[in-house]
Amino acid sequence: MQEDFHYYATYCAAYLAGYDHAECMDICYSAQFVDLCSATLLSKIKAPAAAATTQLQLEMMDTRTDVIGLQNITRIWSSFHFLPKDLKASHNRRPKVYMNKYRLICGPNGELVKRTAELAKGKSLQAAGIAMHVIADTWAHAYFAGTPSLVINNTTDDFYEIISGDEGETERKIHFRHSTSTPDDPGNSIYSNSLFQRNENTIMNLGHGRAGHLPDYSFIKYRYMPAWNDYRIIVKDNPSDYWNAFCQLIYAMKYLRYDIGEFSTGTYSYDIAAPYETRIKTILGKRQIKASDDWKAFGEELSGEKIEDFDINRYQDEYMSTSAENRHDTFLGKFTDAAIAHKSMVCHEIYSSGNKLTGFEKIVHSVNDNRNGLFKKKHG
């Protein structure tokens, strides 16, 4: 998903869940910050590199794809953007090497979604924001894995957009071009995607690159054939998925607020969102690359407050000007603590399932481990 959903839509969901404006801002800022908290940024503010929740394109160009490098990539992307749905999935006649990657395929309502929500309960608003980002991405990035893998993440070139009209649904072929500098053209179904790369572990085969940005556009419904699905076609209905994601975020945040006793997957707060369903579905269905303006207007109507635009630098000075002992109480300090804890939980679950693609995460690190200096980076 993009800023329109991670920042503005999450704000709206948080408000509908019962948070006030200031709390909504903290949550949505944290949710969006997950897409920007790279090792480069952490190095700049002298924060622990273990808290990285994403990798920049330039970082990925330089990253190694040996065993250690692949583990580092998988730890970040599987934890925050492609949360595995079923770590115990089975498939006939596939070796362990294949199954390790197959079991990292992302999808909504897996056991790890429940664990994510439970981990964030009773913690900071930043932890809530991270959890909301992760849960939202399970809907958008479903059917792709957060590890470089040709045999999982590759697709054929046959993508078809399914367009609803007065006479029912029609299909239009999607044309891909490999030009990141040219914006996507939804009007003519021309989009960018990553080039086919034969190497199994190349970074180009990470995540949903072969589908371009299609998973991140809320308006599009399309069908395609992924490499892992044994020649079966998948229909990805983003408007429906994003609606479910929004309602699940409300539900999850009500759980975090102790309004709900136990978190259950496959449960959504449709009743709370119902009065705004038409408005929200109109935003989701509108054919536009970014729906930030529409979500922002909706959020400001809901709360009656102004939603500040996202500023990556907002909390950096606070963090850098605070002494090392007190940084955990700053906004970014709480964010890094929560990120480390979440990553540790997910990687531990993956390791416990017998899968070593994220390395040997034998211990689950809590929020306090960073406070106690476990990940302290020594700077000159």
Add this chain to the structure above:
Amino acid sequence: MNSNSEVKLRQFRDTLELAGKGYIFIGIWNVIKIFMTYTMQQSLMDELISDLKAQELSSKEINATLIFAFAFVSLFIIMIHFYIGLGAIKYAREKSVKKGYLVLSVISLVITAGLLPLYFLGADYGGNGVDDKDIASILVDLTMIFIFVDILYSTHMIKKHSATADDKEAIAG
């Protein structure tokens, strides 16, 4: 969209296209082998040249004869491989319904399989028994046999599942 017939159709079309491409690559490899034989296998060339000299041909005529012979053989091999390979690919992509490539596939399969025992009977010239070169050739020939069988089987299965898919469409219609 994901009925058993449709899934199988996609699978066998993909397999057939891959087999077609594989056979074309083997054809290109065979031509490269011929070129390598012409340029690097001195003992063979000496034998051929001495045979031609016995017919009292000049050096230029000998060279021209050899070049023409190798070019003709290479062209013939490439044509066969491309005919079968492209035929398979076009059928897999539903751009053609012609199955002429099947006839040549069967003929090539019979010839390739039939000649395989000759490696072990010492019928190749200039050698006794099976050496490393022969083992490599055997492996390539076995691969070609596998590709032929794959082409035949995939074509048959495409026809079978197309019929099933058409029947279901007719019933649904």
